[in-house]
Amino acid sequence: MIVAQRKPVEEIKRVLGGYEKVLIVGCGTCVAVCMAGGEREVGILASLLKMSFRMEGKEVEIGEATVERQCDKEFMQPLEEKIKNYQAIVSLACGVGIQFLSELYEDTIVLPGVNTVFLGSNEGEGVWQERCRACGECVLAETGGICPVTICAKGLLNGPCGGTNEGKCEVDKEKDCAWTLIYKRLEKQGKLDHIRKIFPPKNYRVHTKPARLVHELYQQQKGET
């Protein structure tokens, strides 16, 4: 899922300077799971902002709404009417949702309430770990299901650097060395041959921004590939 982290209240307040009617919009998917922008977090942020503005003697109306998915038009309908009553929106969705919202409601100011940080997994209560860089050229079949592009700080494709030590990374002694993990897993699986070959440089062309994908079943219908 997409993992995000709520911005500090002070930063959100700074960009809200001057607006008297503000709607906070959460998203019920990834950011709800990582406790950054779901319905609960919308409520918490609304309370914090109300309290903070009141202490400064400012009259700011704070509204709350959460849609199931801010990255999909289908789910935006409930916002349509509500949004008209507000000058600004703080979106607690990931960067995708924030942009999507501002594109749909061009006449309203849409501001980010979170920093989107990575694609990751839930490793336990309150802990998330980056797992994928969305590089567009998956090598997991050959690297024992461990991604060197993501888990190795340098994204090395041909083995560990000289900074690896006792299975840890030179960047952070708490972090695992991806290539030690890969080597050990493939050794256990008897598949070390997979990484004896030299991997060529990555093809960043597949990663030219912004990427766009049309599912093959829809290509003809949309007239694009």
Place this chain on the structure above:
Amino acid sequence: MACSFKEAVDSGKFVVTAEIGPPKGTAIEEMVHHIDLLKDKVDGLNVTDNQSSVMRLNSLSVCHLIKERGGEPILQMTCRDRNRLALQSDLLSANILGIRNLLCLTGDYITVGDHVEAKPVFDLDSVQLLQAVQLLTQGKDLAGNELHGAAQFYVGAIVTPEARPLEPQLLKFEKKVKAGASFFQTQAIYDLEKFKGFMNYARQFKVKMLAGIVLLVSAGMARYMNANVPGIFVPENLIEDMTSAPKGKALTKGIEIAGRMIRQLKEEAICDGVHIMAIGKEGVVPDILAAAGLA
């Protein structure tokens, strides 16, 4: 220099290279002094590339300076700061300046240095960089385009004989050999018995091995490296030697230890040469050579 670094290595003599660390800034007097002091005493001067991810004068211009002063430069190229266009372009540039020796490295990560917010590049890794060099020498670039004039390089790479665990490191070492590395420079070694074990393995490959010698300047430095530098293990007896040195004589003891190690590596023909890293103390490299019986 009487002959090139490659000729020296090919001659079968025990080769010696020393490291030159470019300064942070334009005041190069001290570095030039070290270059002049060492250029006729060693077979190559190996110039670091933004060492430890600290922004400095670049390796290419210092190599050119060494060349101009009659020395034999070895250009270090890391993958941290340049993408494949910049790397290949710098390699061609080095070539037309007469710089023919190259050491390819991945490079430390950005955050260990002094520009911790910079974008880490690592477009290629060290193995792929070696492949790129091989292509340039064959008159092609990484994209398969023909070059108008091929490059010439004698190319090397690094290996850490005491990496823990060692096996993944050796897998990469073998890829570097396959990708065209002719010589290797090791991470600092101190335990020669262990190093002999590594050489027993490495001898099966037709590459030249230069043992890394880092000058010890204090017992504290040895302990610091043991605790903080991956792949460096200074044995306790050497730390005791350093501790027992009379006040103000630790450097002399470090020179003696380095000299003794080099002498043994040469006399027992354990490897093909040494690369001396006298980090910040380049002025004493001639003393190390004298202590090793190489002066």
